[in-house]
Amino acid sequence: MSLNVDIIETKVCYDGFFKLLRYKLKHSLFAGGWSEELLREVLERGQAVAVLPYDPISDQVIMIEQFRPGAINHPNGAWLWEIVAGIIESGETATEVAYRETIEETACQVSDILPISEFFVSPGCCTETTSLFCGRVDASRIEQGGIHGVASEHEDIKVHVISFSDALSMLQTGKIRFAPAIIALQWLALHREDVKAKWKLM
Secondary structure, three states: OOOOEEEEEEEEEEEOOOEEEEEEEEEEOOOOOEOOOEEEEEEEOOEEEEEEEEEOOOOEEEEEEEEOHHHOOOOOOOEEEEOEEEEOOOOOOHHHHHHHHHHHHHOOOOOEEEEEEEEEOOOOOEOOEEEEEEEEOOHHHOOOOOEEOOHHHOOOEEEEEEEHHHHHHHHHOOOOOOHHHHHHHHHHHHHHHHHHHHHHOO
16 A cells, blocks of 8 residues: 655745744545645754763763753753753764764763664654664763753753663653653663673673
């Protein structure tokens, strides 16, 4: 069965920090035929990269904490515990962004990287995809509580070095509310021994 989309009209509703498009469209139906004409707004966001920095020797992960305007009205507050993340700029690869963003946000160098997955963030309204990695770091070189980020981007990022077991406890109690961090920590819980064995041999 062939599934198709017929885009009848595209309108730019807003073009600033983000771009908001309105589509008039029809799409194939599983039962056959076409849907009615629909209006759908889509946020053009691009491709993001996220990295879970992990030290296999000390069994520690590096997490960051920063303000997020999308969480302003959340009862638990607008400062989220996250992992390193950033947007792919023109001419960059996902891997290059992973290395760059880790330095910018934690002042730490990634020495090796493993791909975890690629996923849509919120495909009902946004084009953004995230390429997720686990990056090998030396946690002893990271400043606990250090403040980092790119000043021109108004980043104010606090770095936390925590044990993997503490990170899992935070995950289980709901303190971590950032989807890439949740996915990465769950992946590491499943693959941790393999990751440690691989990186201890390098």
